[in-house]
Amino acid sequence: MIKIENLTFKYRNSKKNALENIDLIIEDGDFVGIIGKGGAGKSTLTYAINGIIPHHYQGDYYGSVKIDGDDTFDKNPSELSLKIGSVLQDIDSQMVSSVVEDEILYGLENFAIPKDEVEQRLSSSLKELGISSLRYRTIESLSGGQKQKVAIAAILALRPKVLLLDEPTSELDPKSSVQIFQLLRELNKKHGITIIVVEQKIMLLSEFAEKLAVMSEGKIVLNGKVRDVMKHSSELESIGINCPRVVTLSNRLIDRGVDIGKVCINLDEAEVMARGLIHG
Numbered sequence: 001m002i003k004i005e006n007l008t009f010k011y012r013n014s015k016k017n018a019l020e021n022i023d024l025i026i027e028d029g030d031f032v033g034i035i036g037k038g039g040a041g042k043s044t045l046t047y048a049i050n051g052i053i054p055h056h057y058q059g060d061y062y063g064s065v066k067i068d069g070d071d072t073f074d075k076n077p078s079e080l081s082l083k084i085g086s087v088l089q090d091i092d093s094q095m096v097s098s099v100v101e102d103e104i105l106y107g108l109e110n111f112a113i114p115k116d117e118v119e120q121r122l123s124s125s126l127k128e129l130g131i132s133s134l135r136y137r138t139i140e141s142l143s144g145g146q147k148q149k150v151a152i153a154a155i156l157a158l159r160p161k162v163l164l165l166d167e168p169t170s171e172l173d174p175k176s177s178v179q180i181f182q183l184l185r186e187l188n189k190k191h192g193i194t195i196i197v198v199e200q201k202i203m204l205l206s207e208f209a210e211k212l213a214v215m216s217e218g219k220i221v222l223n224g225k226v227r228d229v230m231k232h233s234s235e236l237e238s239i240g241i242n243c244p245r246v247v248t249l250s251n252r253l254i255d256r257g258v259d260i261g262k263v264c265i266n267l268d269e270a271e272v273m274a275r276g277l278i279h280g
C-alpha cells in the first residue's frame, strides 16, 4: 500500500508549492489514473512516490510517503525502484543505452537478476509490448512511441509490484495508446500489479482506470472511483479537464431529472442507456 499523508513540497528555487497537502492512499492491485492540466503537479507527485523526491530533487518537504509502511525518506532509492518501476515523462532522460536489447539488459544486470532468467525476461517483455523486432535496433533510430514501448518493456522486465507511468502514451497514436492501456489492464488483472498512470487522455482513463486522482495547482481536488469522479463534470471542466461526451451528456440528463440510473463513463454504457431510453 502507498500512503501519502499531508505531503507538501516546494522545489528549491521555486516560490510556490508544487504539491500541497496531498493525502492519497493507493491500495495493492489498484489501477489509478492521475489527471490534471499542465503544471498541476502530476509529475512531481510521481517523483514523491518513487523517491526521486526527496532523494534527487531537494526542496521544502513536509508530510510523508510510505510504501508498505516504509517512509521513502529513509529508503534507498534503488531499493524503491525495484518495487516501484517508473516510466518517466521525459523518456530520453530515462534511456541509458544505445541499443534496445542493452536498455533492457541494463536494468536486469543492475538488479542482479539470475543469469538463467535474463533471456526469458528480455524476450517476454519485448513480446508483451509487441516490439520483438526492435531488439537489435539503436535507440536513436526509434520513433517517440517506440521509445515509450522500450522504456515500458525495460521496467516490466524487472517485474515490479507497482508500475508508475508518467504520460506513457504522449507520443503514441490512438491505436497504440489503447494497446498500452490494454496491456496495463492485463498486468493489473492477471499479475496483480498496481498501476499508477498519469494520463491526459481522459477517454483512456475512463475506460481503463478504476480510480482517478484529479490534480489542480498542486492539490488533489477530486479522488475516488472513476464513476464517482465523473459525476463532477462541471468541476472538472472548470479546472481545464474536458470530460468524455458521454459523461457530460449523461450528467446533463441526470441534472434534468431523466432516470438513467448512473453516469455513463464509456460508449458501451452510453449505448445501453440510449437503448433503455428508446425502449422505455
Ligand SMILES: Nc1ncnc2c1ncn2[C@@H]1O[C@H](COP(=O)(O)OP(=O)(O)OP(=O)(O)O)[C@@H](O)[C@H]1O
Pocket: 011, 012, 013, 014, 018, 036, 037, 038, 039, 040, 041, 042, 043, 044, 045, 057, 089
Ligand atoms: N525541477 C523543478 N524545479 C522547479 N520547479 C519545478 C521543477 N519541476 C516542476 N516544477 C514546477 O512544479 C509545478 C508542477 O510541475 P509538474 O511537472 O509536476 O506538473 P505536471 O502536472 O506534471 O505538468 P505537465 O502536464 O506539463 O507534465 C510547476 O509549477 C512546475 O513549474
Ligand SMILES: [Mg+2]
Pocket: 042, 043, 044, 089, 166
Ligand atoms: Mg508532467
